[in-house]
Structure formats: structure tokens, C-alpha cells
Amino acid sequence: MNISKLRANIYVLFATFLVAGSFIASINLATVVNPISLTFLRFIGAILILLPLILSKAEYRNKVFSTIPRAMIISLFYSLYFMGMFEALKTTTALNTATLYTLVPLFTAILAFFIFKDHISFNKFIVYIVGLIGTIWVIFKADISLLINFSLNSGDYIFILGSISMCFYSISLKFLYKEGDIPIVIVFCTLIGGAIWMGLGLFIFNKSLDWNLIQGRLLYDMLYLIIGATILTVYFYQKSTVVLGPSKVMSYIYLNPVAVAILLLFIDNKAIELAVVPGIIISTIATFLLQRDKKVKV
Template sequence: MKAEVATAHALVLLATLLVAGSFIASARLASVLNPYSLTLLRFVCSVIILAPVVLMQPSLRARILPAMPRALIISFFFSAFFVCMFEALKTTTALNTAAIYTLVPLMTAIISRLVLGEKLAQSRVWIYLLGAAGACWVIFTGRQADVLSLSLNTGDLIFFGGAVLMACYAVSMKRLYRNDPMIVLVLGILLGGCFWMTIALLATGNTPDWQLLDRQAAWQMAYLVVGATIGTVYLFQRTIVVLGPSRVNAYIYLNPASVALLSIVVGDGPIPLMTLPGIAIAMLATILLQKRAQSAVPVSTPSRYTD
């Protein structure tokens, strides 16, 4: 049992690194095409890979159409988040977006309280606020004057809106889930994303222009499709069965540290030293959430989906 839990933690760490890499890859792609084209390409490629797995199994194939109306709603928030991400990275950094992304659990909790009437433990609120404080430190690079004036650049503001959309995605997923096979729902969300991005391209008069992607950009898109989309969905769904959603979601606070590490590895240069305290605070939030979730869910029942 301990080996299974340790393996699950290792897989979540891998998924966290894949997500962190998506911020860096997206930053490099943001200037190549408009965000609707990039998001549509990401979804189309993911559908091409995932659809045969579902379509070849009659029991799964029969569940696609019943799930599509709900998947369309969920996919609106999901695809809009990626549009905000690509647009934001034109004027902000991968590290800043990773830091802002750590605000998603707090936003999700607030929206769940307002929409679903869910209660939230006070201890968890304090941990979310601690993570938010770490995020603010990274975003403002420890500059107190900017924190007090809430001086955000355009990209930060856009991605803050994206974080709200991701929180809405999480709440809509919980509200609209009907025991669908997860792979069917994921395929439905990807198909819905293709629909919404096609509508967005038609409404804005843009064209896909995917031929503008050079070889390097194509590899970066392949990473987003295989690693950051399909790979993370598989890893998170596999590990959530063992660890529970709270312990898996706690790893979101490692995103700034992961982006900082990967930025050095891929040659983007060192991060500002003043961001390190904020990264450390965010990592502390992960540790505290892990301890809280572990004490709430007995290790002897790893397959439960409760907190």
C-alpha cells in the first residue's frame, strides 16, 4: 500500500512538471498564431489521438452523444482558459502565469460556495490564502509598493481572468458530471473545445494559418497535445483514485517552482532571486494541504474520492 501511494505521488510530480512545461511551451507559441488557432490546433490533435480509443469500444462509443450537451458547457470554460493563457503570455512571463494559476483552488472554493453552497473548512481557507500570498510575492517580485497598488501588467490581468475561467471549469465539471467514463467526458470536452474555437475564429474573422508553425513550434505543440493534455489527464485521473482529489490538487502550488526549474533547464535563464520566498511559501502550502488531506482520509482506503 505504501509503495502504491509513493508511486502515485511520483506520478503527480511528473504531471506537475508536465503542466509547468506547458506554460513555457505556450509562452513560445503565443507569438506565432492567434490564441484561437493555437487552442483549436491543440484540441484537434488531441481528438485525433484520443477518439480511436473511444470509438473502438462500443460501450464507450454509446456514451458520447448523451455526454455532449454537458461537455459543451464544460468545454466553454476549458477552451476559454487556454485562449486567455496564450493571449496573456504575449505580455507576461511563464512564471507569472504559473503563480497566478495557484489562485485557482481559492477561486474554486469561493465559486463552489456561491454556486453549490458547499461548506469550506476554515483551515483550508487559511492554506489557500497562504498559497495566494506566495503567488502574489512571485507576481510582484516582492515589491511591496506594487502589491499595495495591485500594479498588474496586461498579461497578468488577462490570465487572472483565465484563472477564474478554470475555477468555473472545475465547478461545472463537478456540477455536470453524471458518472460518465472519464475518457468519454474528456473526448467530449475536447470536441466541444473544437466547436467553440471554430465559432471564435469565424466570429473574429481569423483563419487557422497552421502552416505558419515552423518545426520548433510544431514540437512545442506536440508537447502540449501529448504531454500537457492527454498525459496529464491520464496521470491525474490515475493518481486521484489512490490519493484523493485534495492531495492531488495540492500539487498546484508547486507550479511556480516547477516553472522556475524548467526555465533554467531549457535555457531561459535564471529567475529573479526575489521570487524565491514566494515560491517557498507556495511550496509550504502544498505540504500543509498534503498533511491536512492525509489526516482526513485514512491511508487504508486510497480508492475513495472523498477528502
């Protein structure tokens, strides 16, 4: 693995833990402000933070208008995922969505095969399945009865469509990338597009902003979502997807439950249940096997 690929893997690993932290930060916020409004505020806040940087350099300013059209497409897929998730949660459960989200790496690999001709060997396909099993093990906490009782409903089908949008988001990061693009400008323009799409979402679903309800410690949670879970993650995903490709980047989704468990251990001193340790090990091994080069058998 060369230096650029190693750096890209480090970026996406950081992004995975930042996303995991967003689940923890969102717990209290979600009970106060509706999720669409929260995401809209994340985009607006991130735009305002990046705006002085973009305006400070002529090379950044000159790239904005040429980047916006492509960023609108990228941000559309990103926003459709959130809208699909919010709509799905009206009729399904967080457990169902977490389970279905584990299909994203495999879906992305299949789409990348058709779009970028990324070959999926039988061995690699098996690793995807193993990673999925390991992640589901963690999600269901090794409780076979929960898995047996798992069933799909109308909200789940909506979330599956949202998850496919997330696959296209990752693919579009690479497909729409042009030589000479400035990553921070792409991030800025993607956030602008996201704010526009989420604003439309607020109108379509008739949701109020309620930003005045974010007070006290919730302000710190919101700041984390804006900087850590929005600016940095979008930047890290942009940088890593161009180098690694969407399939390898999305395979880190298998580590999401693992990252949440580790963060809860350090932040809330919540011990990792022994029953989920095998699932953590399986998910971790599968994720890193999927990072190996095509010429290396997995």
C-alpha cells in the same frame, strides 16, 4: 491518505508540471500563430490522436453520444478561460494575469462550499492566503516595487471572469461526473467540445489559422502541447478531480510558478533566483497542507 487519493495527487502534480512545460513550449509558437488558433490546433490534434483508441473499443464508442452533452458544458468553461485570457492580454500584461490567476484556488474553494458544501475552516482559509502570498512572491521575484505598482485595468477584469470560468471547469468535472463514466471518453468528448468552442472563438475574433507557419522545431513544441499539455493534463485533471474534489486540485495552481522555475533549471540551465526561494517554499508547504483531510487541522 489512501491509495486512490495518493494516486490522484500524483496525477495532478504531473499535470502541474505538464502545464508549466506548456508555457515554455508556447514561447516561440505564440510569436508565430495567434493563441486561439494554437489552442484550436491543440484540440484538433488531440482528437485525431485519440480517435483510433475510441473507435477500437465498442464500450468507448457507445459512451460518446451520451457523454457529449455534459462534455460540451465542461469544455465551455475551459474554452471561456482561454478566450478571456486572449482578450485580456490585449490590454493587460502577462504579470497581471499570472498574479490574478493565483486567486483561482480560493475562488474554487468558495464555489465548492456553496455547490458541494465543502467546509472551509478559518485555518484552511489562512493557508489559502499564505499560498497566494508565496506564489505572488515568486511571480514578482520578491521585488516590492513591482507589487506596489500593480494596478487593475479593463483587461484584468476580463481575465478575472476568465479565471472564474476555470473554477467552474474544475467544479463541473466533478459535478457532471456519473458512475460508470470512462475517463478517456470524457477527455475525448471534452476535446471535441473545446474544438467547437474555440472554432467559434476564431470566428468571433476573426482570427486566421496560419498553421502552415508551424515548421521545424516548432512542430515538436506543438506536439508537446497536443500530447502533454492537452491529452495528458485533461486526463489527469479528470481522474484527480473526481477523487480529490475541485478545491484540492486547483490548489496546485500555487505550484505553477515553482514548476516553471524548476523546468527552466533543467531544460535551459537557468538558475533559480535566491530571492524567490522563500516564495517557493511557502507555496509548496501551503499546497500540500491544503491536501490534508478535513478532519486534520492545518
